[in-house]
Amino acid sequence: MSGFDLERLVPAHVASFQAYVPAPPDDVLLRRFGVTHLHRLHNNENPLGPPPAAREVLARWDPAQAAIYPQGDGWHLRRAIAAQFGLEAEQVILGNGANEVIGFVIKAFCEAGCNIVTADRTFAVYEWLASFSGIEPRLAPLRADGFDEAALLRAIDAQTRVIFLCNPNNPTGSWWDHARLERFLEAVDGRAIVVADEAYAEYAEAPGFPDSFALMARHPNLVVFRTFSKLWGLAGLRIGWMAAAPAVAATVRKISISYSVNLLALEAARASVWDTAHLAATRDHVRQGRAGLAALAARLGLPLLDGIGNFAMLRLPMPDTVAHRRLMARGVMARAMTSFRYPGWLRVSFGSAPAMAAFAEALEAVLAEV
Amino acid sequence: MTADDAAPRLSLPPGPRFAAVGAEFVRGAGAAGGIEARLADRLALIAEEVLAASPPGAGPVSLALHDRRHAVRLELGFPTADLDLAGLDQARMRDPEDDAVGLYLAARLADQLTTEPVGRSGLLLGFNLARGYAPRSLDPPPPGLGPLAGAPVDPDDATLALLVDWAEAEGLGGAGFRIAPRVLDQRAAGELFARVALDARRRPIGGLLWQPFGRRMMALSGPALLLPPGPACEALAIALLDAALGALARGSIQGLVVLDAAPDMPRDAFEVVGHLPDAAGTPQPVLFRALEEDPGGIAWVPPLLRDWVTRSVRRLGLGRDLGEPPPPGRATGAVMAAETDRAAGRVTLRPLLAAGDAAAVAAGNVALFRGQGFGQFRAVLDLGQPGHAAFAEGLVQAGLAPAALIPDAAGDLLLLAALE
Numbered sequence: 001m002s003g004f005d006l007e008r009l010v011p012a013h014v015a016s017f018q019a020y021v022p023a024p025p026d027d028v029l030l031r032r033f034g035v036t037h038l039h040r041l042h043n044n045e046n047p048l049g050p051p052p053a054a055r056e057v058l059a060r061w062d063p064a065q066a067a068i069y070p071q072g073d074g075w076h077l078r079r080a081i082a083a084q085f086g087l088e089a090e091q092v093i094l095g096n097g098a099n100e101v102i103g104f105v106i107k108a109f110c111e112a113g114c115n116i117v118t119a120d121r122t123f124a125v126y127e128w129l130a131s132f133s134g135i136e137p138r139l140a141p142l143r144a145d146g147f148d149e150a151a152l153l154r155a156i157d158a159q160t161r162v163i164f165l166c167n168p169n170n171p172t173g174s175w176w177d178h179a180r181l182e183r184f185l186e187a188v189d190g191r192a193i194v195v196a197d198e199a200y201a202e203y204a205e206a207p208g209f210p211d212s213f214a215l216m217a218r219h220p221n222l223v224v225f226r227t228f229s230k231l232w233g234l235a236g237l238r239i240g241w242m243a244a245a246p247a248v249a250a251t252v253r254k255i256s257i258s259y260s261v262n263l264l265a266l267e268a269a270r271a272s273v274w275d276t277a278h279l280a281a282t283r284d285h286v287r288q289g290r291a292g293l294a295a296l297a298a299r300l301g302l303p304l305l306d307g308i309g310n311f312a313m314l315r316l317p318m319p320d321t322v323a324h325r326r327l328m329a330r331g332v333m334a335r336a337m338t339s340f341r342y343p344g345w346l347r348v349s350f351g352s353a354p355a356m357a358a359f360a361e362a363l364e365a366v367l368a369e370v
Numbered sequence: 371m372t373a374d375d376a377a378p379r380l381s382l383p384p385g386p387r388f389a390a391v392g393a394e395f396v397r398g399a400g401a402a403g404g405i406e407a408r409l410a411d412r413l414a415l416i417a418e419e420v421l422a423a424s425p426p427g428a429g430p431v432s433l434a435l436h437d438r439r440h441a442v443r444l445e446l447g448f449p450t451a452d453l454d455l456a457g458l459d460q461a462r463m464r465d466p467e468d469d470a471v472g473l474y475l476a477a478r479l480a481d482q483l484t485t486e487p488v489g490r491s492g493l494l495l496g497f498n499l500a501r502g503y504a505p506r507s508l509d510p511p512p513p514g515l516g517p518l519a520g521a522p523v524d525p526d527d528a529t530l531a532l533l534v535d536w537a538e539a540e541g542l543g544g545a546g547f548r549i550a551p552r553v554l555d556q557r558a559a560g561e562l563f564a565r566v567a568l569d570a571r572r573r574p575i576g577g578l579l580w581q582p583f584g585r586r587m588m589a590l591s592g593p594a595l596l597l598p599p600g601p602a603c604e605a606l607a608i609a610l611l612d613a614a615l616g617a618l619a620r621g622s623i624q625g626l627v628v629l630d631a632a633p634d635m636p637r638d639a640f641e642v643v644g645h646l647p648d649a650a651g652t653p654q655p656v657l658f659r660a661l662e663e664d665p666g667g668i669a670w671v672p673p674l675l676r677d678w679v680t681r682s683v684r685r686l687g688l689g690r691d692l693g694e695p696p697p698p699g700r701a702t703g704a705v706m707a708a709e710t711d712r713a714a715g716r717v718t719l720r721p722l723l724a725a726g727d728a729a730a731v732a733a734g735n736v737a738l739f740r741g742q743g744f745g746q747f748r749a750v751l752d753l754g755q756p757g758h759a760a761f762a763e764g765l766v767q768a769g770l771a772p773a774a775l776i777p778d779a780a781g782d783l784l785l786l787a788a789l790e
Contacts (some may be wrong), residue, residue: 029665033692127620319660321659324664326687328687338662
């Protein structure tokens with residue numbers, strides 16, 4: 001074959017995009033960094049794992065079912081979620097993790113020449129998915145580490161199709177309350193889809209946190225994202241969901257991928273909805289983790305950035321990427337924040353007590369080397 | 371490969387029969403595009419020599435002429451990388467009857483020679499010639515600049531030129547902040563990037579520049595800071611660096627390298643990955659700032675440098691599998707590219723093609739440039755490419771020593787250096 005010209009076939013926005021390279025598996029990391037254990041404080045996972053009912057689903061799962069396709073659109077799970085939040089089942093769409101749902105929304109509403117608007121220092125996937133789909137990501141700077149409605153509104157033009165709000169924001173934990181989100185929706189006035197990505201909403205205990213499903217009834221351009229990866233402890237099964245007004249959901253459903261969520265994920269998630277004991281236990285764990293990290297920050301004299309979520313950020317007197325390597329060499333994984341445009345900051349998930357103790361010890365040793 | 375779709379292009383069969391056609395294309399395209407005749411003539415000679423030396427089986431050779439304002443560049447593309455390019459190595463002994471003497475001449479005619487893969491199996495040779503800039507008189511910056519107002523910006527040309535002029539007049543910022551027209555031309559060509567801090571009257575009060583350093587790094591220059599020393603000036607340096615990091619995050623660049631740090635560079639924001647001797651022989655720190663987490667990787671390390679690399683890997687806390695590189699597939703035909711800076715008396719060598727004679731070729735290159743009076747020698751080996759290790763022995767025998775290890779999980783860069 002001599003006529004295959006790959007470069008001619010690749011769109012410019014794909015050719016110019018740099019592929020995301022995930023970290024190697026833990027066994028490779030253990031060997032390369034010369035450690036026998038790695039504490040996972042980098043991905044905001046729930047150290048309590050999934051709720052008991054989901055564990056039971058997983059434990060009694062018959063491997064023979066692996067040969068059978070899952071039900072194509074999560075019939076039962078969508079009904080369980082809808083019942084929990086007072087929605088119709090047709091308003092709920094599932095995805096292989098919330099990342100897939102982000103892709104659904106961009107694919108449903110954006111075409112060449114359009115743009116999306118989000119913040120410069122937030123979850124990267126909105127920006128990435130838009131970029132490699134040939135859609136311009138417009139990034140409004142955060143103000144005081146939170147989404148700035150004035151900057152977002154300035155960034156909107158006639159070509160803007162989707163505005164992504166990360167609420168609470170990863171990595172800062174900052175959040176908009178119900179009234180602020182509603183004011184923003186009124187200011188947008190239906191000119192674009194507004195996504196409230198609430199991946200960490202279940203950690204919110206403040207009474208003012210938005211009831212986005214209620215707002216959706218008055219603002220049909222509002223789309224809400226949720227995930228089972230964080231508080232519900234099902235990150236390894238990859239399942240997230242979105243809810244929208246019926247007409248918006250029907251549009252997204254046209255391009256959503258049926259059968260993309262696997263059997264185990266569907267059943268474990270359905271069993272998790274809505275385990276209030278697990279919710280309370282996880283929130284209690286997070287409160288303890290937050291208090292412990294705040295005490296560590298105070299003892300070490302490190303600025304702390306904290307809000308809603310199972311994580312917080314520490315400002316280090318050294319490059320965060322160097323701290324990341326040196327913590328790895330001491331068996332602790334935390335997230336360097338330069339790639340989130342927070343150079344010098346480290347994001348730490350609230351892990352198990354032994355993991356947090358190992359982190360504290362390792363961080364003190366790393367800082368002592370500065 | 372440059373992305374200049376408007377560049378004049380031609381495709382010709384390889385070999386001497388069409389070499390003169392290639393030369394005339396370069397002259398004609400140069401004249402039509404406003405490239406000075408002396409530069410177009412040099413590139414025409416390069417095209418002629420490379421085409422004449424191309425073997426009949428090389429397939430059609432593409433020519434493209436790019437005017438990058440601060441430099442002109444001739445690119446010759448081959449559909450196959452399986453070429454004998456040994457003649458491009460300037461250190462090889464020349465016999466006037468040697469078929470490869472044309473490649474030797476082409477390499478000597480260029481200020482800089484680069485190679486890069488194209489597609490699945492092709493090879494692109496790039497020959498660069500630099501433009502000169504006339505000296506200019508410069509006004510000093512006005513008194514009373516500052517304080518910083520807002521975040522540093524990607525400046526317009528006038529603001530950047532003003533900053534460079536003021537920095538040059540004050541001797542600030544290092545070699546990068548010199549000759550504003552050249553800086554603007556480099557930026558227009560996509561080879562230089564900047565962030566500039568402004569005061570409330572929109573006057574530039576400081577800046578940072580960066581340029582590509584290999585495929586996955588950027589080299590930082592500066593900062594040039596026009597505020598008086600003190601906390602405000604230190605905060606300005608941090609703001610500029612944070613702006614640079616923010617601009618580069620989530621892209622293809624893995625790290626920032628500082629080979630020649632200006633005094634005001636905030637050292638705490640970097641790690642020291644080695645030392646390079648300056649012109650006076652004094653070791654100067656090589657600074658590095660990673661933009662991404664380093665998940666570990668493989669480094670192909672030649673046996674005689676294994677101890678040094680192992681110590682560096684441990685000191686830097688890198689997760690690396692150190693592999694012993696296999697011998698190169700080719701028996702002979704190794705090539706190194708040389709980038710010369712005659713004003714500084716410095717030559718930087720980089721492997722282009724590995725072969726069994728790599729060590730001798732490396733030593734020969736050092737001897738050649740030593741004979742031409744160069745006093746500073748640097749070599750850059752990519753430890754992610756097993757073939758590069760083959761050059762190490764010759765470089766060490768010629769007096770170069772490992773000086774810095776620049777981390778990159780996809781291929782650490784090992785800098786070797788010697789000062790005569």
